Amino acid sequence: MELRVLQYFLAIAREQSIIRAAQSLHLSQPTLSTQIKNLEEELGKQLLIRGTKGSRKVTLTEEGMILRKRAEEILDLVKKTENEVSLNDDIVIGDIYIGTGETDGIRILAQTAKLLQDTYPGIRYHILSGNSAFVMEQLDKGLLDFGLIFGTVDLTKYHSLKIPSKDVWGVLMPKDSPLASKEAVSPSDLWGKPLIISQQENKGGKIIEWLKHPESDLNIVATYNLIFNASLLVDEGLGYAVGFDKIINTSGNSRLCFRPLTPALEEEMNIIWKKYQVFSKPAEKFIEKLQDILSSFS
Incomplete structure (x- = not known):
């Protein structure tokens, strides 16, 4: 399987047309069709569903999507x-790829990047958002240099540095909500209330356990992947969003407020990277600077 042919295949998937893909690649249509047919024969799987004569659109089979x-x-x-x-x-120029969930803890990574910027302006940072499972999967594939994750770390696979801050769980709600008058929200306060929780927690995470109520009896009206999107649902009155503090700005003219949970629920954070990983020069400078910053908290 050649990289060139993979690029051809992705062009077809992007354009949904062999004709348009051939034009974008500056190839003839018969040449491109032959290359993809050979790829299908090599893999022993049909990758594309060709349209009829009246429709030139192509779609991917299940194997094609994989x-x-x-x-x-x-x-x-x-x-x-x-x-x-x-x-x-002698030149430190290049890219650093970091995977992380939504957290205020990313500030320390931003501070590290800022301190490096004056000395190494050629370093570029790429931040990918996702839950811990996504981050570790991308790390294992070599697509990320570092990951910022919550909870415990598998020290047989990763090196880690603990971030000296914790994310606090709480509830995002309108300022005129009945619960907004409370200093903190207890499990029973949320029983029967329309809840908006993260997709990861909806599968039986800490929040479901903290609520101390049969999951089938909870009124979960929506789940979210990004807390910003959840905040819009809250702002429109759909329900109460359970998430981390300091991510959504609730000061000033915001119609929303945040109340922590009681009993308190917090998450520790670690930045991790694969064991035996060979760092690029930018990644090496980044982790050195981050270690210097974290040592000042000791």
């Missing part, structure tokens, strides 16, 4: 590797 995802990951990794290898030893 290949599209993997091809994007492969080509991203190739590009990342080429950039790292091609740089001069």
